[in-house]
Amino acid sequence: MKITEAYLIVTSPGRNFVTLKVVTESGVYGLGDATLNGRELSVVAYLEEHVLPALIGRDARQIEDIWHFFYRGAYWRRGPVTMAAISAIDVALWDIKAKMANMPLYQLLGGRSRDRVMAYAHCTGSDIESCLQEVEKHVEQGYRAVRLQAGVPGIPTTYGVAKNDGERYEPADSELPAEHVWSTEKYLNHVPELFRVARERFGPDLHLLHDVHHRLTPIEAARLGKALEPYHLFWLEDCVAAENQDSFRLIRQHTTTPLAVGEVFNSIHDYRTLIEQQLIDYVRTPISHGGGITHVRRIADFAALYHIRTGFHGPTDLSPVCLGAAVHFDTWVPNFGIQEHMPYEALTDEVFSHDYRFENGHFIVGEKPGHGVDIDEEKARLYPYRPASLPVNRLEDGTLWHW
Numbered sequence: 001m002k003i004t005e006a007y008l009i010v011t012s013p014g015r016n017f018v019t020l021k022v023v024t025e026s027g028v029y030g031l032g033d034a035t036l037n038g039r040e041l042s043v044v045a046y047l048e049e050h051v052l053p054a055l056i057g058r059d060a061r062q063i064e065d066i067w068h069f070f071y072r073g074a075y076w077r078r079g080p081v082t083m084a085a086i087s088a089i090d091v092a093l094w095d096i097k098a099k100m101a102n103m104p105l106y107q108l109l110g111g112r113s114r115d116r117v118m119a120y121a122h123c124t125g126s127d128i129e130s131c132l133q134e135v136e137k138h139v140e141q142g143y144r145a146v147r148l149q150a151g152v153p154g155i156p157t158t159y160g161v162a163k164n165d166g167e168r169y170e171p172a173d174s175e176l177p178a179e180h181v182w183s184t185e186k187y188l189n190h191v192p193e194l195f196r197v198a199r200e201r202f203g204p205d206l207h208l209l210h211d212v213h214h215r216l217t218p219i220e221a222a223r224l225g226k227a228l229e230p231y232h233l234f235w236l237e238d239c240v241a242a243e244n245q246d247s248f249r250l251i252r253q254h255t256t257t258p259l260a261v262g263e264v265f266n267s268i269h270d271y272r273t274l275i276e277q278q279l280i281d282y283v284r285t286p287i288s289h290g291g292g293i294t295h296v297r298r299i300a301d302f303a304a305l306y307h308i309r310t311g312f313h314g315p316t317d318l319s320p321v322c323l324g325a326a327v328h329f330d331t332w333v334p335n336f337g338i339q340e341h342m343p344y345e346a347l348t349d350e351v352f353s354h355d356y357r358f359e360n361g362h363f364i365v366g367e368k369p370g371h372g373v374d375i376d377e378e379k380a381r382l383y384p385y386r387p388a389s390l391p392v393n394r395l396e397d398g399t400l401w402h403w
Helices: 040-055 063-072 080-100 105-109 128-140 184-202 218-231 247-254 268-276 292-304 320-332 346-351
Strands: 003-011 017-024 029-033 117-125 145-150 179-182 207-211 235-237 259-261 352-354 357-359 362-364 373-375 392-395
Touching (some): 003 040, 017 040, 029 373, 040 063, 063 292, 080 105, 117 128, 218 247
Parallel strands (some): 117 145, 207 235
Antiparallel strands (some): 117 362, 352 373
16 A cells, blocks of 8 residues: 655645645545644645655555654654654554544544543633633533633733634734733732632532643742642643753642643653653643654553543644544543644634534544545635744743743
8 A cells, every 4th residue: 555645735724734645556545734833834844855755655554664764764853843744644644544444543543432522612811701701601502621811910911812802812923923021920919810710600510721831930830739729720731841841840749730731742752750750640742743643642551551641732723634633532542631622713614624523512523434534625725824923922021931
């Protein structure tokens, strides 16, 4: 089953996506997601110039060997660009193999571990009240879990908060990086009040999540986790920049608030200390950035040994191809926790068809062979790539900080 063709489709139906299509001699094809938000064309160049020429002629059934060929064979291993490229190939090959077997991807992985996949929504507002109004809307839609991000008094722009209440949050909204202002002190004084009011209004059963987005030091994160303990968060996400994995030890010593990390990780090695020493509770690496299904399932199995669950990154900077693969993975993986969900724009769904369903706060996996996502290439060509960059952060005194 030789690979005869492999090419990229770069399109922007609402936002930028990079899709890899791998075609075999029998005509069976598979799709993978190679999107890297704000750095999309770097993955395009890596694939087109270095990887795809070496993919042609290989046996599409040999997923494991192909994975190691492009991981070990690159010599310059890991990193977001390399792993996004490998992820796209890997997911496309799993899509092909499942189609050849005439079964949905989750069956090829080992079958169902659950009937539905719980997802959490993003609830954002310029202040506490507007944020909680969004929570109310999502609860009415059936969500059992919501992420709360509210504007902080005295900070003009806050991560996760849309420019206007009721709009979709999209950080990559300018060709060059915008510069935002940050105050840790104002943030730490404000966030516990957001969750106090949310718990008071919505009771104990709704799962509440929060994303710090790497902005605190370990002791500041410990303070926040401890302050939020009375409100029983589902998780506190990316509370520090995680290059120093040992920093989570200090946080863990001071709070029982569950910790999630890994949306910027791309290798099992990024997790080694965190998992082996049980310093986190959820792994967040998406399939499209973590080496595809082949590698992410190794991360999930490693995590399962230490009672750590999955909670994949899943906003709209990952394409429906990634989400489709994730829903199959979530349906199978024994140590599933939760799946992030931001609904796509109608324009995106016109370009990318899918057979997964979303009902009452849960994804229901489809039964088509493969991962069930396809792309209309003619429609995709109507929406060319648009340069867009993620912001950077500065403290109030001008010091560059984590965004």
